[in-house]
Amino acid sequence: ESTLGAAAAQSGRYFGTAIASGKLGDSTYTSIAGREFNMVTAENEMKIDATEPQRGQFNFSSADRVYNWAVQNGKRVRGHTLAWHSQQPGWMQSLSGSSLRQAMIDHINGVMAHYKGKIVQWDVVNEAFADGSSGARRDSNLQRSGNDWIEVAFRTARAADPSAKLCYNDYNVENWNWAKTQAMYSMVRDFKQRGVPIDCVGFQAHFNSGSPYDSNFRTTLQNFAALGVDVAVTELDIQGAPASTYANVTKDCLAVERCLGITVWGVRDSDSWRSEQTPLLFNNSGGKKAAYTAVLDALNGG
Numbered sequence: 537e538s539t540l541g542a543a544a545a546q547s548g549r550y551f552g553t554a555i556a557s558g559k560l561g562d563s564t565y566t567s568i569a570g571r572e573f574n575m576v577t578a579e580n581e582m583k584i585d586a587t588e589p590q591r592g593q594f595n596f597s598s599a600d601r602v603y604n605w606a607v608q609n610g611k612r613v614r615g616h617t618l619a620w621h622s623q624q625p626g627w628m629q630s631l632s633g634s635s636l637r638q639a640m641i642d643h644i645n646g647v648m649a650h651y652k653g654k655i656v657q658w659d660v661v662n663e664a665f666a667d668g669s670s671g672a673r674r675d676s677n678l679q680r681s682g683n684d685w686i687e688v689a690f691r692t693a694r695a696a697d698p699s700a701k702l703c704y705n706d707y708n709v710e711n712w713n714w715a716k717t718q719a720m721y722s723m724v725r726d727f728k729q730r731g732v733p734i735d736c737v738g739f740q741a742h743f744n745s746g747s748p749y750d751s752n753f754r755t756t757l758q759n760f761a762a763l764g765v766d767v768a769v770t771e772l773d774i775q776g777a778p779a780s781t782y783a784n785v786t787k788d789c790l791a792v793e794r795c796l797g798i799t800v801w802g803v804r805d806s807d808s809w810r811s812e813q814t815p816l817l818f819n820n821s822g823g824k825k826a827a828y829t830a831v832l833d834a835l836n837g838g
């Protein structure tokens with residue numbers, strides 16, 4: 537196959553990208569994205585500040601622009617993200633305790649109702665663990681509302697849209713030896729044991745010199761899958777975009793039956809949140825980089 541999406545589909549997987557609504561008028565951007573990818577994540581448009589700018593007043597205008605572009609171009613959509621310490625609107629940042637808890641529940645219900653039956657995977661909770669060696673939860677207003685906030689979010693999400701796969705999503709959880717990975721593993725194992733509804737784990741995979749790719753990523757994916765959840769690479773970008781590392785990540789997903797697919801976090805280097813690291817598959821002019829060919833070859837079994 538000659539595109540990433542079609543090549544991934546040979547094994548029942550997808551290959552996606554983050555899409556920014558503000559770039560949908562850029563024909564170089566839309567022609568690459570339309571051609572190569574068959575899954576879309578809204579880079580910012582489905583986040584809390586975008587979808588509920590005032591409490592109880594939902595706004596899906598930007599989110600729907602991304603959603604409609606995706607569906608009109610034959611792509612499926614991952615939802616990102618419902619409960620997160622970051623990109624909260626001002627009104628939510630100032631809440632705490634039981635009123636924040638209720639606002640989180642209302643937010644999940646409001647957004648998931650709008651997209652009911654239309655989103656294949658939702659990142660229900662994003663980035664709840666701390667970096668470093670503690671293995672602790674990240675401090676945030678959500679965490680201070682009670683340690684059960686994550687399971688409440690998942691139970692709320694399951695009731696709101698039973699057709700969506702419900703994912704926990706985080707970064708610096710790719711290396712099996714990292715404390716953050718182990719903490720996330722313990723949480724998922726506990727959720728599965730107690731029947732908390734979780735279907736998938738998203739590994740963002742923002743690799744750079746500070747948190748480099750390690751070949752034990754495949755072990756991590758396998759160990760999570762063995763808990764009875766699907767896994768996905770949700771925000772892949774790699775500093776300098778070395779072709780061999782891109783190929784290895786692709787092969788890691790292909791080696792794990794429950795790996796649903798891979799999403800890269802943007803189209804061209806210039807579209808990246810860290811463009812100075814040139815971490816993506818297309819250069820600023822939209823040309824295919826060596827990493828692109830390496831990923832395509834890996835998806836084609838090479």
Ligand code: G3I
Binds near residue numbers: 580622662740771809
């Ligand atoms: O839209 C405003 C614009 O009006 C304003 O003039 C400009 C000035 O700062 O800001 C624009 O908003 C920015 C937005 O991206 C859109 O470009 C925000 O400041 C900026 O903070 C925001 O960054 C996003 C970041 O999440 C915020 O946390 C990145 O685009 C997005 O790629 C990044 O994505 C995250 C995932 O959601 C979660 N995992 C990590 C990943 C990378 O940080």
